[in-house]
Amino acid sequence: MSRKLHLALHPYGVGGPGQHGLWKDPRVAHDASIDINYYIQQAQAAEHALFDALFIVDSQFINATYPAHYLNRLEPLTLLSAVATHTRHVGLVGTASSTYNSPFNLARRFASLDLISGGRAGWNVVTSFDTGTSRNYGLDEHADYTTRYGRALEFVEVARGLWDSYEDDAFPADVAANVFLDPTKLHELNHVGEHFKVAGPLNVSRSAQGQPVIFQAGVSEEGRDLAARVAEGIYAPGGTLESAQEYYADIKRRTASYGRNPDHIKIFIHGGPVVAPTDEAAQRREREIAAEDNDLDRHLALLGRSFGAYDFSQHDLDAPFPDVAALAEKGGRTAATKIIERARRDNLTLRQVAESAADFRQSPFVGSPTTVADRIETWFGAGTFDGINLAFRTTEELAYFVDSVVPILQQRGLFRTEYEADTLRGNLGLPIPVNRHTQARQYVDAVGA
Amino acid sequence: MSRKLHLALHPYGVGGPGQHGLWKDPRVAHDASIDINYYIQQAQAAEHALFDALFIVDSQFINATYPAHYLNRLEPLTLLSAVATHTRHVGLVGTASSTYNSPFNLARRFASLDLISGGRAGWNVVTSFDTGTSRNYGLDEHADYTTRYGRALEFVEVARGLWDSYEDDAFPADVAANVFLDPTKLHELNHVGEHFKVAGPLNVSRSAQGQPVIFQAGVSEEGRDLAARVAEGIYAPGGTLESAQEYYADIKRRTASYGRNPDHIKIFIHGGPVVAPTDEAAQRREREIAAEDNDLDRHLALLGRSFGAYDFSQHDLDAPFPDVAALAEKGGRTAATKIIERARRDNLTLRQVAESAADFRQSPFVGSPTTVADRIETWFGAGTFDGINLAFRTTEELAYFVDSVVPILQQRGLFRTEYEADTLRGNLGLPIPVNRHTQARQYVDAVGA
Ligand SMILES: Cc1cc2nc3c(=O)[nH]c(=O)nc-3n(C[C@H](O)[C@H](O)[C@H](O)COP(=O)(O)O)c2cc1C
Ligand SMILES: Cc1cc2nc3c(=O)[nH]c(=O)nc-3n(C[C@H](O)[C@H](O)[C@H](O)COP(=O)(O)O)c2cc1C
Numbered sequence: 001m002s003r004k005l006h007l008a009l010h011p012y013g014v015g016g017p018g019q020h021g022l023w024k025d026p027r028v029a030h031d032a033s034i035d036i037n038y039y040i041q042q043a044q045a046a047e048h049a050l051f052d053a054l055f056i057v058d059s060q061f062i063n064a065t066y067p068a069h070y071l072n073r074l075e076p077l078t079l080l081s082a083v084a085t086h087t088r089h090v091g092l093v094g095t096a097s098s099t100y101n102s103p104f105n106l107a108r109r110f111a112s113l114d115l116i117s118g119g120r121a122g123w124n125v126v127t128s129f130d131t132g133t134s135r136n137y138g139l140d141e142h143a144d145y146t147t148r149y150g151r152a153l154e155f156v157e158v159a160r161g162l163w164d165s166y167e168d169d170a171f172p173a174d175v176a177a178n179v180f181l182d183p184t185k186l187h188e189l190n191h192v193g194e195h196f197k198v199a200g201p202l203n204v205s206r207s208a209q210g211q212p213v214i215f216q217a218g219v220s221e222e223g224r225d226l227a228a229r230v231a232e233g234i235y236a237p238g239g240t241l242e243s244a245q246e247y248y249a250d251i252k253r254r255t256a257s258y259g260r261n262p263d264h265i266k267i268f269i270h271g272g273p274v275v276a277p278t279d280e281a282a283q284r285r286e287r288e289i290a291a292e293d294n295d296l297d298r299h300l301a302l303l304g305r306s307f308g309a310y311d312f313s314q315h316d317l318d319a320p321f322p323d324v325a326a327l328a329e330k331g332g333r334t335a336a337t338k339i340i341e342r343a344r345r346d347n348l349t350l351r352q353v354a355e356s357a358a359d360f361r362q363s364p365f366v367g368s369p370t371t372v373a374d375r376i377e378t379w380f381g382a383g384t385f386d387g388i389n390l391a392f393r394t395t396e397e398l399a400y401f402v403d404s405v406v407p408i409l410q411q412r413g414l415f416r417t418e419y420e421a422d423t424l425r426g427n428l429g430l431p432i433p434v435n436r437h438t439q440a441r442q443y444v445d446a447v448g449a
Numbered sequence: 450m451s452r453k454l455h456l457a458l459h460p461y462g463v464g465g466p467g468q469h470g471l472w473k474d475p476r477v478a479h480d481a482s483i484d485i486n487y488y489i490q491q492a493q494a495a496e497h498a499l500f501d502a503l504f505i506v507d508s509q510f511i512n513a514t515y516p517a518h519y520l521n522r523l524e525p526l527t528l529l530s531a532v533a534t535h536t537r538h539v540g541l542v543g544t545a546s547s548t549y550n551s552p553f554n555l556a557r558r559f560a561s562l563d564l565i566s567g568g569r570a571g572w573n574v575v576t577s578f579d580t581g582t583s584r585n586y587g588l589d590e591h592a593d594y595t596t597r598y599g600r601a602l603e604f605v606e607v608a609r610g611l612w613d614s615y616e617d618d619a620f621p622a623d624v625a626a627n628v629f630l631d632p633t634k635l636h637e638l639n640h641v642g643e644h645f646k647v648a649g650p651l652n653v654s655r656s657a658q659g660q661p662v663i664f665q666a667g668v669s670e671e672g673r674d675l676a677a678r679v680a681e682g683i684y685a686p687g688g689t690l691e692s693a694q695e696y697y698a699d700i701k702r703r704t705a706s707y708g709r710n711p712d713h714i715k716i717f718i719h720g721g722p723v724v725a726p727t728d729e730a731a732q733r734r735e736r737e738i739a740a741e742d743n744d745l746d747r748h749l750a751l752l753g754r755s756f757g758a759y760d761f762s763q764h765d766l767d768a769p770f771p772d773v774a775a776l777a778e779k780g781g782r783t784a785a786t787k788i789i790e791r792a793r794r795d796n797l798t799l800r801q802v803a804e805s806a807a808d809f810r811q812s813p814f815v816g817s818p819t820t821v822a823d824r825i826e827t828w829f830g831a832g833t834f835d836g837i838n839l840a841f842r843t844t845e846e847l848a849y850f851v852d853s854v855v856p857i858l859q860q861r862g863l864f865r866t867e868y869e870a871d872t873l874r875g876n877l878g879l880p881i882p883v884n885r886h887t888q889a890r891q892y893v894d895a896v897g898a
Binding site (some may be wrong): 014023024026030034036040059060061062063064065068070071072073074075077078079081082084085086100101102104105108109111112113115116132135136137138166171173175178180181183186196197198199200201203204205295 | 463472473475479483485489508509510511512513514517519520521522523524526527528530531533534535549550551553554557558560561562564565581584585586587588615620622624627629630632635645646647648649650652653654744
C-alpha cells in the first residue's frame with residue numbers, strides 16, 4: 001500500500017475527553033499538565049516511535065466546575081518551543097484561536113517556533129468553543145459562526161502572507177559588498193480585508209519547511225469549508241466508521257472543489273486506543289475506564305460548555321432535558337445540536353444526557369495488539385482517516401502501544417520504519433509552499449518582459 | 450558592602466545599539482539572531498558566570514533599511530521558553546509591548562514561561578517605539594504617550610490580577626475526596642477599566658516565584674512614572690555618570706513616593722564593555738568598533754526610527770538638520786527631542802547628526818580588567834545602577850569578561866560567588882508577592898469575623 005498512515009500524539013496530562021477522572025490514576029502526576037518535563041518525555045516517546053507530531057489542544061475559558069486538565073495548563077506555543085530543542089524530527093502542532101489573537105502577533109510566534117524547531121511547527125486553527133472566552137478579551141459576546149469562521153479564513157491568509165515576507169534568498173550577508181539584506185526580497189503585505197488591516201512585513205524569515213502547517217478542528221459546515229479552503233491537516237472527532245467515511249469523503253471532495261489536491265489535506269481522527277494482551281483484558285479495561293469517569297459535576301460542567309458555560313446544576317437531574325436550544329447558537333452549535341436532538345429523540349433526562357456525554361471517549365481501537373492493528377488497517381483502508389491522533393491515559397499505555405501495535409503496522413507496510421524528513425511537511429508528505437513573491441518572479445522570468 | 454551588584458546579559462545576535470555592522474565580524478554567524486542554539490549557548494554562558502538574567506529586546510516594525518539585527522529575529526517568549534529547559538538558575542526576561550498585546554493572552558504566555566522555567570520569567574514592559582507597528586495591528590496611528598503609558602499601567606495591573614487567579618494551595622488533588630481543585634481558591638478578576646475589560650480567571654497557576662518580575666524600559670516622564678508605580682526592574686540607557694545618578698535618584702525617589710520600597714526596583718543600565726589585557730588595547734579596540742560602525746544608510750534609518758520611520762535620505766546630507774519636530778510626538782519623543790535639541794544647539798548637518806547617533810554605544814566600561822572593575826565599582830558606589838545589562842560583540846568577548854572582570858568583582862565582594870536562589874526574584878532580592886486573595890483571607894482570619 002503506498003498511502004501511508006500518519007500517527008500523532010495528543011498528550012492528556014491530567015485528563016482528556018472522556019477521561020475527566022484521569023488525575024486520580026496513581027500513575028498520573030497531579031501536575032502533569034503544567035510540567036514541561038512531562039511534555040518533553042511525551043515528545044521524545046513520540047519521536048522514538050516515529051510519530052509525525054505532538055498535538056497540543058487548548059482553551060482559554062474556565063470556571064471552577066471544569067475538569068482538571070482544563071484548569072491549569074501551559075500555553076501551547078511556549079510549551080512546544082521548550083519541547084522543540086529536545087527533539088529533532090517530531091512535528092509540533094499547537095492549537096491557537098483565530099478569534100482571540102492578532103495575525104501579526106500569532107504569525108510571528110509560529111514563525112519563531114518554526115525556526116526554533118527547524119521546520120516542524122503546525123498551527124491548529126480553532127475559533128474557540130467556549131463562549132466565555134470573549135469576556136477575557138474585552139467582548140461581552142462571543143462572535144457568531146459566520147464572523148468567527150470568516151475571521152479564521154482571513155487570519156490564515158494574512159498569516160501566510162506575512163510568512164512570505166522574505167524570499168528564501170533574501171539575505172546574501174555579503175560582507176565585501178556591505179549587503180546583509182537584498183531589499184528587493186523583502187515584501188510588505190498591505191492586507192486590507194473585512195476583519196484585518198495588516199501592513200507587514202514580518203520580521204521573521206521562513207523555515208526549512210517554508211511555512212508552518214495549517215491544521216483545523218471544527219466540524220460544522222463552516223468548519224468543513226474552512227478546512228477545505230486552507231487546511232493541510234484536520235483534527236476530526238472520528239465517531240463511527242460510517243460517520244468518519246462520510247466526513248472524510250466530504251472533506252476530500254470539498255478540497256478538490258477548491259482546486260486543491262485532496263492528498264494535501266491530512267485528516268487525523270481522535271483515537272484513544274485501549275490495548276491489552278488479549279481482547280478480553282482490553283474490553284475489561286475499557287469498562288473500568290468508563291466506570292471511573294463518573295463525576296457527575298464534571299459531566300454537567302462539560303455539558304454546559306456547549307451552551308456557553310450554562311449551569312445545568314440548577315435543573316432537576318431526573319426531569320426531561322431542559323429547553324436550552326436558544327443557548328446553543330454561538331460556541332458549540334454542532335455539539336449542542338447533537339445533544340438536543342438525541343435528548344428529544346430518546347426522551348432523555350438531564351442525568352442521562354450528562355452521563356452519556358462521554359461519547360468522544362468511545363474508541364474503535366480496543367483490543368489485543370493484533371485486533372487494534374486490524375481495526376486501524378480496516379478503517380484506514382475504508383477511507384476514514386489519513387492519520388490518528390493517539391491519546392493514552394498513561395506513559396505505560398503509550399509505551400505498550402508503541403511496542404506492540406506499531407511493529408505490526410510497520411510489518412504490514414502501513415507505517416514508516418524511519419522518518420522521511422526532518423520537517424513536519426516532509427513527514428506528512430505535504431509540499432513546501434513556494435514563496436509567493438519568488439513564484440511571481442519566476443513567472444515573469446519565464447514569460448519575459 | 451552589603452548591596453549586591455546584578456549582572457544580566459543582552460545577547461546581540463548579529464547586531465545591537467551602535468553595533469550595526471556587527472554581522473560583518475567573521476566570528477559572528479549570519480543567522481545568530483534566529484539560531485536558538487546561539488541563545489542557548491549565551492544563556493548557559495550567563496548562567497555559568499552566575500548572571501541574574503538573560504535579557505531579550507524586541508520590536509515589531511521593520512523596513513528594508515533597518516539594521517541587520519532588527520530584520521530577522523525570534524519572538525522573545527518562544528525564544529526564552531526554548532532556553533528555559535537548558536538552564537536552571539538564570540532569569541529569562543522577555544520584552545513585550547503593552548500597546549500591541551491583549552492582557553489575557555500575554556499574561557498567560559508569561560505565566561506559562563514562569564512555570565516552564567521554575568520561576569525565572571521576567572517581562573520587560575515596553576510601549577513600542579516604532580510608530581509603524583500600529584499598521585501591523587490594524588491601526589492607522591500609534592497611540593500617544595498618555596494613552597500608551599496609561600494602557601501599560603492598566604495592562605500590568607490586569608496581568609498581576611490574572612496571575613493571582615489561583616491561590617498557592619488551590620489544588621489539593623485529593624483522590625479519596627474526589628477534589629482536584631478547591632473552588633474557593635480560584636478567583637475571577639472582573640476587571641473593568643479605561644483600556645481593558647477582563648473577566649478571568651486565568652487557567653495557569655503561580656510559579657515558584659509567585660509572579661513574573663516586571664521590568665520596564667522607557668525614559669520619558671511617563672516612562673519613569675510607570676516604572677515607579679509597578680516595575681521591579683528597569684532597563685535604562687546609562688549615559689554619563691551624572692545623568693545615570695540623576696535618573697537613579699529620581700526613580701528611587703518616585704518609587705518611595707508611591708509607598709514602595711525603593712530597594713524593590715532594580716535599575717539596570719546598558720553596558721557594552723570593551724575589555725582587553727591593557728587599557729591601551731581596549732581603547733584601540735573601541736576606536737576600531739566605532740570606525741566599523743560606518744554604514745550611513747543604517748544610521749539614517751535608525752535616526753528615522755525616532756521620527757516614525759521617517760525617510761531622511763530624501764534630504765541633503767550636508768544641509769542643516771531638517772525641521773522634523775512635528776514627527777516626534779509619538780513613538781520616540783524622548784530620543785527625538787534630544788536629537789533635535791543637540792542639532793539646533795550645535796548647528797549640525799543631517800550627516801553629523803546621523804553619524805553621532807551611535808551615542809548609545811559609548812560605554813563607560815572600556816579598559817583592562819582592573820580598570821573596568823574599578824569603573825563598575827565607582828559607578829555602582831555612586832548610585833548610578835543596581836545592575837548592568839551587559840552586551841558583548843562576540844562569544845569570545847563575553848568569555849573574556851567572565852574570566853577576567855567577574856573574579857575581581859567577586860573578590861571585592863560586589864558580585865555573588867553562587868546563586869542565592871533558583872528563581873529570578875530570589876537572585877534579584879525581590880520579595881515573592883503574596884497572592885492577593887490569600888492576603889485578604891489572612892487579614893480576615895487575623896481580625897476575626
Ligand atoms: C477533534 C477536535 C478537537 C478540537 N480541539 C479544540 C481545541 O483544542 N481548542 C479549541 O478551542 N477548540 C477545539 N475544537 C473546537 C473547534 O475549534 C470549534 O470551535 C468547535 O468545535 C465549534 O465549531 P464547530 O461547530 O465547527 O465544530 C476541537 C474540535 C474538534 C472536533
Ligand atoms: C535601554 C532601553 C531599552 C529598550 N528596549 C526596548 C525594546 O526592546 N523594545 C521596544 O519596543 N522598546 C524598547 N525601548 C523603548 C521604550 O519602550 C519606549 O517605547 C521608548 O523609549 C519611548 O518611550 P520613552 O520616551 O518613555 O523612552 C527601550 C528603551 C530603553 C531606554
